[in-house]
Structures are given as structure tokens and as C-alpha cells.
Amino acid sequence: MDELMAQRVAKAEELRAAGIDPYPPRLTRTHMAADVTLLVEALPEGESEVEGIEVDIAGRVVAKRDMGKATFLDLLDGSGRIQVLMRQNSLANYDSLRLIDLGDFIGVNGTPIRTRTGQPTVQAAHWTMLTKALHAPPEKYHGLADVELRQRKRYLDLMANEETRQRFIVRSKVVSAIRRFLDARGFLEVETPVLQEEAGGAAARPFTTYYNALEEERHLRISLELYLKRMVVGGFERVYEMGRIFRNEGLGAKYNPEFTMIELYQAYADYHDVSMLVEEMISTVAHEVLGKSRFTFRGQEISLERPWRRITLHDALREYGALELEEFSTADTLRAELERRGLDLPPTAGYGKLVDEAMSHYVEPRLVQPTFLMDYPVELSPLAKRRTDNPGLVERWEVFIGGFEAGNAYTELNDPVDQRARFEEQARLKAAGDDEAELVDEDFLFALEHGMPPTGGFGMGIDRLLMILTEQDSIRDVILFPQLKSVKG
């Protein structure tokens, strides 16, 4: 134990010796810090004391200014900061203040006053220890700066950095605003399995675990899609789920292996209807929570004002890449053209993957303002419905904001025969070595064979949306406890 901790332990013992529990089970609290501030600010000009009112407040000691026979403390509670003034001639047992350290939680009984400088303050008559902290909090002025510490020991980051606290408050508000938005439009929130026999609905490697009771492997879900569609088959016309999904992939500024996804499905809607719902949802939520629609993300100003731009993938490649996809309609010709242009291509890429490579290179980084990129090659979209005018394309969009994918939607494939054929094509890719290809899900096909009405669906990573709304460059700054490598030895 280090010296600083030993000192604090000794202070706790001293309290116990005096018959005071340094960790009492209960306390009296009548007011929050913000309540006291309001009381004092309501005082008429010239008056410095709120007559006849006694308050009990509680919070963490975040500053201590000892003037000798008077000491100022700053207490932080869930509503904010409030100053406490302890004076030798108005506080019982003034000497005991030396037992209070920064980081301790204390309760204070006293009177709301205004100091000479106008600061709302509680002038204390009594104080009680509520929780003795055994470590010093991070440095009071600079806060906690070390990136690794801030992520590994988030409680210290939250304790020390107001901005971090606010960011995670915003996160909660965004999540609840999304729920309100959808609930108000008749969507039902449902919960589907995290542990699945096979993880489907997206192209990603799953985490695998083992269920002892059944003596079977299970996979953590990589998307919400296939179970939510089963809900639509069952007759739920508007469903959504917001929950954690898990992808066994690398870490990075935009990637965390567990992240929060929302997916929604609306029967009798198509991908156009869903695009309107989504742009309304995001701009409404931004306004409700943050009161604005303009954000600075990675040095670029982004406006979430509606309407958002819509452009087909073909048009976007023409506009940003001067690439006329009609002229390169086979994998071989497209590959030759892209290689001629100097792109580095995966050797096994099929037509869809090649289009995707071209998009990543020419188009996506340019889509800073919210943009729906529409009509994808069928090869990339095994769960989306084909366009009737061009069966090589599907009714699908991805929405890009700030240069990265923020969401994905289809008119859902509800033809069980086509769905089976698509799964079988995926199975061929898998056999050929694509370990992220979709698996044939017989129960899902059985569900579709019972009939899923025409349906539009949408999925979005909540964390990435929050990166934009809170103007953070790294997904780790919007996840409370991001994955980090463990420290051993």
C-alpha cells in the first residue's frame, strides 16, 4: 500500500475510533446542488442568506480550499457542483475537517447563502462522512489525460472530466430519443437471441462459445436481421431491436468487437419509405437531444437537415470516379479497368466485391453530407429484393455520413425460392474460402416459406451515429468500456 492510501486508511480508522462509520448505510438528503443554486439565485438583490431554509446535500468533494478558520469545499453531485463554506464559529467540530480528502463523499447540513463574490454556497452547520475514498482523484486542473487510463479506468475519466460525463449523458439521451421516436410510430421493441446456433444476417466472423447443458456450440449474434424478420412473418408489422452485437474482427477507430445496433422492420414499406423514416429519425433525434443539426466531424461540417441526398451507386461512380459501370458489366472487364487505374484488388473478388472496392475508393470518402447510396449489386446483398427492372441490382441503400457507413436498408427479400438460391450462392462462396459468407438458415427459410409481407428494413450502428453527434474521432470515445488488450505481468 502506498503512503497516500495509508494516510486515508488511517483517517477512516480515526473516524471509526470516534464512533463515526466512514461508510454509513444511509443519509439525509433534501436538496441537490442545482436546487441550492436556484434557491440562492432567486434571492432578492442585496440579500445574502435564504432565511428559514435548511438543506441537506451530499456529494463528492472535488476541491478543498483551507483558509485557516474557514474552509471552502466544492461538492459534486448528479446535478452539478455546489460550494460549501465551513467556518470555525458556525460549524460544530471544525477540527475534524482534516479528515476530509478530495474524492470523499460527504453530507452537509446548512443554510444556502450567497458569498461576497455572489457564489451560491451552503454554509455548513454539520458534516458527515458518507464514503471515505482511499485513492486521490486525478489531477484537478488538467483532469485525466492519458488515453489508455481514460479507457481502461473509465470511472476515473468520468470522475475527472466533465466533457466525458456529458458525452455519455448524450449517449443515453440519444438511445432513449430513438426509442421514443419509434414507439410513437407504432414500432414494438422486441428482444431476440444473442446466443445462436449459427450467426447470420451479416458478413462477419462470429465469436463462438460452448453451451454446457446442451453440449453444443453457440455463436454470438452478428446482426439482428433474421430473427426480426421472423417476427414480421409472425404478424408483427413494425418491430425493432436495439442491442449489442458481436463481430470477431479487429479493433480500430471505427471498430469495436461488441457494439450497439438498431434494426427495424416495417411491413408494407419499401426502402424508399424507410429512407424517409430514417432521415426523419436521425435529424429529429439530433434536434431533440443536442438542439442542433450541424456537427463538426473529423474537420468537416456536416448538416443533418432534411432532405438528404439520394444517388444511385451507378451515378455516384460516374460522378466521383468517372466510371461507367454499364461498360464494365463482368468481373473480368471491371477488374481489368480498376487495375488499369491502379487500384489494389483482392485476387478472389467477384463482381460485387469489385464494385464495392471502387465505391470505397472513389465514392465513400466523398460522401460527407448525409447521402443515401442506392441500388447495389445483388452479389453483395443476399437478403435484399431484386429490382424488377434489373435483377442484377437490389433495392438497397447505405447511408453515408462523414465519409463512413452509418446505416443500411433493403426492401427485404421475401421470395423464399430466391432466398434459398441466394443462400446457396453464399454457401458456394463459403466453400471457396470466404469465411464471412452467409450461412444457409433452414429455419429462416421455413419462416419465409410461410409468407413475409412486403417489408422494408434498416440497420444502423448506434456507436457510429454517436461519433458524429458527439463529434468524436474514435468509437472508443463513445463506448463506456471499450475492448482493450489485457495487461498481464
Add this chain to the structure above:
RNA sequence: GGGCCGCUAGCUCAACUGGCAGAGCAGCUGACUCUUAAUCAGCCGGUUGGAGGUUCGAGUCCUCCGCGGCUCACCA
């Protein structure tokens, strides 16, 4: 996985070309009854991420390892 950068007191940071490891905050002692990054005086606090090596001498140079950041690759 590759490249680059970083890791010094509980926290925030210094330390020229290899030459006694420092400051502020926090802590301890003292002064101060309206301060608010309080102030003032004094004191305590170090396996310089870890292990080796070069050297009379290593925070500094070399090798390996750990963790992190950025980036490339990978990842719709």
C-alpha cells in the same frame, strides 16, 4: 500482421549532445474567517513500462518483450 510515435512521482508534465531525476497538482506540517486552478513557507513522495546489453556513467544509445495511439493491411 507492417510502419511510425509514445510510456518519467497518485495525476499533469520537464530533464540540451549520455553526466547528481525535476516542477505543478494531490499529500504532510505551519500561517491565513469570502475562497473558487486560493495564496505563502517548509517537507514527504521515483524499479524513468519490463528484461537484457553497450558505457567510467543510461530516462537518454542498442536488442527483446508488454501496453497504448496514429496509420497501412484486414474488416461491406
